[in-house]
Each structure stands twice: as C-alpha cells, then as structure tokens.
Amino acid sequence: MQVMVGVDVGGTKVAGGRVTRDGRLSGESRIVPSGTTDVAAVVESIAEAVGAVKRDAASAGETVVGVGIGCAGTVDLRRGVVVTSPNLPLTDAPVAALVGDRMGLPVFLDNDANVAAWAEVQVGVARGCRHVVMLALGTGVGGGIVLDGRLYRGATGAAAEIGHTIIVAGGEPCPCGACGCLESYASGRALERIARRLVDDLPAAEASSLRAASEQGTLTGKAVGDLALSGDPGALSAVDEVGRWLGIGLSNMVNIFNPDMIVVGGGLGGLGELLLAPARVVLGATGLVPGKHTVRVTSAVLGNDAGMLGAGLLAWTEIASA
Numbered sequence: 001m002q003v004m005v006g007v008d009v010g011g012t013k014v015a016g017g018r019v020t021r022d023g024r025l026s027g028e029s030r031i032v033p034s035g036t037t038d039v040a041a042v043v044e045s046i047a048e049a050v051g052a053v054k055r056d057a058a059s060a061g062e063t064v065v066g067v068g069i070g071c072a073g074t075v076d077l078r079r080g081v082v083v084t085s086p087n088l089p090l091t092d093a094p095v096a097a098l099v100g101d102r103m104g105l106p107v108f109l110d111n112d113a114n115v116a117a118w119a120e121v122q123v124g125v126a127r128g129c130r131h132v133v134m135l136a137l138g139t140g141v142g143g144g145i146v147l148d149g150r151l152y153r154g155a156t157g158a159a160a161e162i163g164h165t166i167i168v169a170g171g172e173p174c175p176c177g178a179c180g181c182l183e184s185y186a187s188g189r190a191l192e193r194i195a196r197r198l199v200d201d202l203p204a205a206e207a208s209s210l211r212a213a214s215e216q217g218t219l220t221g222k223a224v225g226d227l228a229l230s231g232d233p234g235a236l237s238a239v240d241e242v243g244r245w246l247g248i249g250l251s252n253m254v255n256i257f258n259p260d261m262i263v264v265g266g267g268l269g270g271l272g273e274l275l276l277a278p279a280r281v282v283l284g285a286t287g288l289v290p291g292k293h294t295v296r297v298t299s300a301v302l303g304n305d306a307g308m309l310g311a312g313l314l315a316w317t318e319i320a321s322a
Contacts, residue, residue: 001026003062004315005053005105007046008112008307009071010034011087015304016049018057019068019312023123025305027056039093046095047102054103066106067099068315070115070307072142077157080109086140086175108315112136113160114151115310116300117144120263122313125301129260133253134300135162137246137268137275139221140175141183145257151314163187167248185245188221188267195224195238202234210234225271236274243275247282254283254291265300272299 003018003026017029030052035041050067057064073085080096082088100107117134126132130149136142141163145152153159163183164176171180172193184190196219199211209232213219227235250262268275276297283292302309 001062002065003057004312004319005050005057005064005067006115006308006310006312006315007049007067007069008115008304008311009042009046009069009088010112010307011036011072014045014049015308016053017305017308017312018053018060018062018064019309019316021316023119023309023313025309026062027060029053029305029308030056034088036089038089039095039098042088042090042093043095043098043102046099050099050103050105064105066108066315066319067103068115068311068313068318069095069099069107069109070112070311070314071095071109072112074158074161075109075111075114077110077153080107082109083158106315106319108311108318110151110153110311110314111142111144111157111160112307113142113144114153115144115314116142116265116302116306117146117160117263117310118151118314119302119306119310120265120300121146121149123302123309124263124306125298126261126263131257131259132261132263133162133257133259134263134265135246135249135269136266137187137264138266139188141181141187142266147257162249162253165249165252167245167252182245182249186242186249186268188225190245191221191224191238191242191268192219194241195219195235198234198238202237205233206237207234210238222267225268228271228274239271239274240278242268243278244282246275247279248286250279250283250297251286251292254287254295258291259295261296261298263298263300265302265306269299
C-alpha cells in the first residue's frame with residue numbers, strides 16, 4: 001500500500017504520520033522536538049520525523065510516495081517557502097526543497113491552519129461541505145478557508161489570517177504589531193489576560209480560584225480553560241467573554257464568505273459549547289441574513305491529528321493533479 005507522510009510542524013514539536021489516500025492514519029505517529037536555533041535545525045527535526053515514519057512504513061510493507069508539511073506561518077505555496085513563522089526561525093526558508101533533498105521524495109508545503117481545515121473538510125466534521133471557515137484558537141489564532149471545495153490561499157498564499165482581522169479599532173496590542181486583532185481577544189493569551197482582569201472585577205467568591213492561580217503563578221489560558229470545564233464561575237465568566245469576542249469574528253466571516261460551516265479548533269476549541277454558545281449569540285445579533293441562519297458553528301473533531309492528516313491529504317491532492 002502507498003502512503004504519504006503527513007507532517008505537522010509546531011513551535012515545540014514535529015509530528016509525522018502515514019496518511020492513506022482515503023485519509024486514514026496508518027499506525028502510530030512519530031513526534032520529535034522542533035529544532036529552534038536556525039533553518040537547518042528545523043529541517044533536521046522534520047527529516048528525523050519523516051525518517052522514522054518511513055522506517056515504520058517499510059516495516060509494515062508500505063511505500064512512502066511523498067511528504068506533506070503543514071507549518072505555522074506564512075507560506076509561499078508555489079515556491080515551497082516559509083516566508084515567516086511566528087514561533088520558528090524561518091524567514092524565506094525553502095523548507096520543501098531542503099526536506100526533499102534530504103529525503104529523496106516530493107515535498108508539498110502549506111500553512112498549518114490550511115491543512116487542518118482541509119482535513120476537517122475531507123474526513124472530519126465538515127465532510128460534504130464546500131464552503132468552510134476554520135479558526136484554530138491556541139496561543140494565537142490561525143485560519144483556513146475552503147471555498148467551492150478548494151482551499152483559498154489568496155494571491156501570494158497569505159490568505160486566511162483571520163486572527164489578524166481588526167475587531168476593535170485601537171484595541172489591545174497584538175504580537176503582529178497592530179491593535180485590536182481578533183487574536184488579542186479570542187486566543188489563549190486573551191483568555192489569560194481577561195481572567196487576570198476578572199480577579200479584580202468579580203466578587204471575591206467567584207474569582208477565588210483565579211486569584212489563587214494568579215498568586216501561585218499558574219494562571220495561564222490553559223489553566224483558565226481547565227477551571228471552566230470544572231465549572232469554576234470566574235473561569236466561566238472569562239470564557240464567556242472570549243466567546244462573545246469570538247462571535248464578532250464569526251459574524252465577519254459569515255458576512256464575507258457566507259460559509260456552510262465554521263469549524264473552531266485548537267486548544268480553546270476544546271471548550272466546546274462553553275465558548276461557542278456565547279459566540280453564536282453575538283453572531284445571531286450582528287450577522288446578516290440569510291448567512292447567520294444557515295451557517296453551522298461547531299467544534300473540530302480531528303484534534304491533534306488534523307495537521308498530519310491535512311498535510312498528507314493535500315500532498316495526495318497535489319500529486320494527483322501533477
């Protein structure tokens with residue numbers, strides 16, 4: 001059986017797996033630490049993951065025919081270049097060619113949120129939908145857009161930076177250098193910031209767990225999310241506020257793209273209805289008809305496998321069209 005190696009490159013780890021033509025992971029995935037010193041270190045970590053997956057494939061009697069890579073950052077698809085990456089030392093880095101030379105295989109490169117969106121459309125919660133917007137809510141906010149059954153990448157491959165749409169003019173500063181971005185209001189960093197503010201704003205009983213975590217130095221976005229899932233009232237207030245900000249972003253996406261579905265993934269996506277319910281309320285109040293009535297807003301279902309699956313499936317698509 002032929003398989004593709006799907007690779008998900010993040011700021012701390014590289015995950016690789018064998019992806020079948022019909023979008024299944026064959027066997028276990030391989031995870032290695034991300035190289036973070038320079039381009040060569042990043043390529044080395046990718047090559048290490050791909051090499052481990054190739055050995056697994058050979059042991060299982062499978063043939064690897066190519067590699068698909070999803071990487072955080074702005075990607076020039078035609079050249080196989082990572083133009084810039086927020087958490088990796090990659091600037092105008094020809095990652096596809098460097099990995100291809102190392103592994104002796106065709107390599108296809110795209111943005112990590114794009115490949116996650118493609119996975120959800122092909123084999124996940126958005127299967128059968130032709131117009132889909134995906135938001136990956138983590139430390140920051142990534143995005144992927146599928147229009148008429150095809151990934152929309154824009155003129156240079158830099159489309160779908162949904163996290164850097166402005167929702168509050170002159171608002172909170174964003175790491176991108178602008179102010180008021182969706183990422184500054186609906187990300188893990190935003191959840192932490194809002195929770196810290198609520199420590200002072202909420203009644204003492206409601207903010208007790210947040211205050212304790214703040215005093216212990218453990219008040220992170222993930223910690224707030226975990227507290228919310230356990231029913232903590234202060235954390236629930238913080239998640240509700242983030243959800244309402246998210247709703248403004250959803251309204252913009254509905255008004256611009258009129259999608260069948262909006263898929264919310266990433267670490268914050270695991271909060272499910274705690275986050276999506278208040279977002280839908282704002283969408284219902286601010287979105288235009290008929291889009292706000294027809295769109296389905298739902299959580300992603302592929303979890304940590306989305307990057308590997310989507311990267312592998314995109315590589316299958318590219319090979320088929322070559």
